[in-house]
Amino acid sequence: SAKYFSGTGVYSTSLTTPKLSAGETACLRFEAVHEIARVTFAGKPVATTWAAPYEACLHGPLPESGVLEVAVTNLWHNRRVGDAVDPATKQTKSNITLPSPDEPLLPSGLKGGVEWRIYRGQP
Template identity: 40%
Template sequence: ARVRLNGRDLGVTWCAPWRVEIGDVLKEKDNRLEIEVANLWPNRLIGDRLLPLEKQVAWTTWNPYKADSELLPSGLLGPVRITTQEKGGMQ
C-alpha cells in the first residue's frame, strides 16, 4: 500500500509489519491520511473473465480462473491504527 499523509508520500509498505513513519508530517489536527492499495493478480484475472475479450486488461499465458471463481481477500483488510513509539524505535 502506498501511504500519504497531508499530501506527502510516505512510501510503500507491502509486508509485515505494514508500518510507515509519520512523526514529522503529523499535525495537531486536520490531518488527511490516504492509503492506496492494489488488488491481487488472481482477482484481476477473475474480473477479466467477466469482460468481453476486447475489454480485458490483463495478459497472461495461462488463466486458471473462471468468471465465477471466488475472489481472494484483498485490499485494506483491517482497521488503520496510529500508534506512538519512542523516537528511534522504529525498525
C-alpha cells in the first residue's frame, strides 16, 4: 500500500522558466521535503536538498521550458510500521524490532507549494 511506502518517488511536470535580467538567478523553493530531494531540469542535475530552505537554483542561460523532475526519498519508518500492521505481507528483513502497529507514520514526499524565487547574483 502507498500508505506504507518507503523509497524514492518521482514527481514530474513541464515547467516554463521565468525571464531573468542580467545577474539574476532563478531558484525553485519547495515548502517542505521529506526527507531528501534530487532535482533535475531539462535532463540536467540541478541540486540535492534535505534542509530548509529547500531550494534548487538554476544557473546559466535557461531554456524557456523543460521537464522538472524531483526524486524524493523518505525514511524506512513507514514501511516498517506497515510490516507491523500486517506481518503476512511483510516486505523488510532486519534485526531491528518492528515498531508498534499504532506508531504514527512520518510525513513523506513533497508537502505544500513550490514557487520561483529570483535573486540578484548568487543566493
